[in-house]
Amino acid sequence: MIGAGAGGGILAYRLAMAGEDVLVLCSGKIPKSSESSNPVNELSPEEQGHFGIGPETRFPATPEITHLSTLFPQPDEKSSVPLSKEIFDHYQIHHVNGLQNLWNGISLRYSESDFLNQGSPDNPCQWPIQYKDLEHHYSEVEQLTNVVGNSDHLAMFPDGSFLPPREPRDIDRLFIQRNRSLFGPHLFYFANRKAIHLCENSSHTSEMSEICSHDLHSGRMYRFSTSLLPSIKKRSNFRLREHTRVIKFSSTVTHAPSGKFSVSEVTAVDELTGELIRIRADVVILCAGGIESPRLLLNSFGDDPNKTAQVGLYLQDSPRLIMTSSLLPLWFKPIKEHRGYGDHLLLGGELPSSEEPVPFVAHVWSDFVKLPQYLHTLRLAPRFLKEILARQIYKSAMVLIFQGPSVPSHKNRVSLSNQRDRFSQPQVNIHYTLSEKEMEFIRLSEILGRRLLKNAGGLPPILRLPSFPGAGIHYSGTCRMSKDPDKGVVDENLKFFGATNLYVCDGSVIPVLSKTHPTLTIMALAHRLGDHLIKRYTQSQ
């Protein structure tokens, strides 16, 4: 297996526990866990060392999502060539857990309608499976990763197998109360569903999280490395090799008339020594993510259009809008409770538009404002007043993060570049443009977001944070599933079309990215693939 992110981690665990011989090859290392015996321990910007200041931070500081993870790669290790944020804000993590190192834990099932195919039968992006094909696997993964939630009976967000969630906080109750006249069938709230890492000595106490894109300490939300790896790493049939960067597959033709081939060898480079390593396996499973997986496939088979005509096409990411304000009703009130895992509530519904209503999901996020990016709003205040106002803003901020469906386009894609990384491997060019529908979604979200925050007592200015394509960090579509090899890269069992022993199992296989976060679906697909492989290869043996 190449990679141990959302898909690879679940699959590695599933196969190892079933007794299969599993070798996982991962770039980078197993990130350190910062678990503490104190379940509400939280590092301040000072304790983190960087104070929330990155290379691009500008002063006077303004609200922005700051790129500060210590796990981000150096420029010469990146998958993609340097890009401006405005084109595609490409987040990369080349370590065990992959982009799940940034994951906020949100675990929502795709609904039945998310699997239904839209548009004409010629639509090249169609699910070859239905909700019922994943339902059992969703339940298994929810239990494996300790997802909290309630039974809400929402068609848009199917119920699952949950632990009890944390209760709404005072700020959540304020938000609900002040917006109650807006709630109905087209706008509703429900308890967030998150895959938590349970504290020691506690069965149902969840830890805090921070928002995606910060250096989220593992141990708070589910991570393969902290939650599942400990159970399998000592098994004799399991091995994880860190600092191992796979650079190419070699293949041999197994049936010339049909062009069927098998992956005969995997070539990797030891990132620490530079040594080339060659591995042979009965089955090769690529779990490197929505950008890295097509990169590897194009680098391996790019000279054969029969193999790669569809690889890298239909890159998708979740369009997003982030808004924030300080809620006046909380000013000069004592802080009565800790902030828990930050987003205890989600919103869901449909935004009215001139065409069809647009489905959406939104985080209702509130945590102490540790990074004083609000100071520019206080620039005219005298010092003594600034300190008083800053204390009120610190405890009263609310952030709404809206997310909508992506619109697949063949123009959005990855392709090999002439530029190379430090391992002499071609990087990729990312071609990406937001569609009119996605921009309309962002516009409609802003209208609703302003109204919700204003109702909740949000003080002006209600800020809209810059959010660029790629900042959804839900890279999908580039190795999409399909029934038709002319319209996809992998079949309904995630097997690469034309190959006998190559599978892909990560976000790249999702053909249509809905409004819902894809991580749980990726994990359920991985669990399903695990069952399929165990059945297929155990039976054949």
Place this chain on the structure above:
Amino acid sequence: MVDSSHHIQRLLRLSPYRSQIIRLADRLPKIMENNNQLRPLWHRWISQDTNALQPQQVFSSDEIKILRSFFEYLYFASNSFKSTMKIP
């Protein structure tokens, strides 16, 4: 890295929050070095600073504003400010 504590302490004179963040002085050169906007200002200061020179003689008024914003930001991101909040 240049022994920079002396330079930082003199630069902190720009800030009304000096007394609250002076304890962080040894960490500031690295933060400034890693930031694209602050790095050239820091380099200019350490190359030109003498005991006789004031920051206002080295930096423009806009640059002084940037530095003051930075020091102010540090205070409100620091544990010193956090300790003024009564968090359960």
